[in-house]
Amino acid sequence: MFPLNTWYVAAMPNEIDDKPLGRRVCGQRLVLFRGPGGKATALEDWCPHRGAPLSLGRVVEGNLVCGYHGLAMGCDGKTVSMPGQRVRGFPPVRAFPAVERHGFVWVWPGDAALADEAKIPDLFWAHDPEWAYGGGLYHIGCDYRLMIDNLMDLTHETYVHSTSIGQPEIDETPCKTTTEGDSAVTSRFMNDIPAPPFWRTALRANGLPEDQPVDRWQICRFTPPSQVMIEVGVALAGHGGYEAPKEKKAYAIVVDFLTPETETSMWYFWGMARNFRADDKALTAQIREGQGKIFAEDLEMLERQQKNLLAWPERELLKLNIDTGGVQARKILDRLIAAERATVAA
């Protein structure tokens, strides 16, 4: 259950720099590669000759040459040439709209006629020298909506991430969920608490004392189809919390693009954009490593949860107050999917 007429992050640009990449997105088997001028391109991963995956081929002068018998495929999905053959009557393969922007490769898996580049989200931090970004990619064997639930309910940090970002005060502080159009926002503000280990490191890196009480915030924003941006940070207590001046806080945005692979598996593009010590590449690497470890802690829980849900499909799940963010996000998705299906049926 995912909308198709929308942009998804399909790859990180460096994944297609040297060779084509085979990747399933929303059930579609794609090959991603760089066409003429290095332009990000997405086609069905199917060679019209004998059905070999084009992703096993290589790029020659902007065409994708099949690794089996040398058919050369153009970036529009039409065969350009094949040794010893006339290719005029070869059936085309489907081409998907693809755009490289903000440090990601975006693909539109639905109706190409509806693809609008203006709908790619605007990631301001990707272009602002005051901000630095580091991130990675995980494959997870779960419905992408389980990850939306996970990111919209950070009480799990207390249990899953107890040695890094978890602390009991998260559980003890109620969260508030609101919807704004097609967005759902869950926020939690915790005042005058000790900083957990991850944030102690961040405070130290930002030249602030790590052993003083802090005000901490988490503002999780879901935007369809499957993007969750989480404003996170700590400020020395009593300086305004979220609103505290820059020199009193360490502040970042946790970046999550959740791209469905199938109904029960997904690609997790995770990262963090921060606006302190943006030039410090060693700090970017250190934060990425720490964050990678934290997100790896979610993997087993989510994959085993998915297995349980498949084993007991008839069981109802509880919807507690902590689940409101995920519930609202699913409502937004259900509405968009229903509208998309109604258009197709009409």
Ligand code: FES
């Ligand atoms: S299968 Fe691709 S050229 Fe034969």
Ligand SMILES: [Fe+2]
């Ligand atoms: Fe987590």
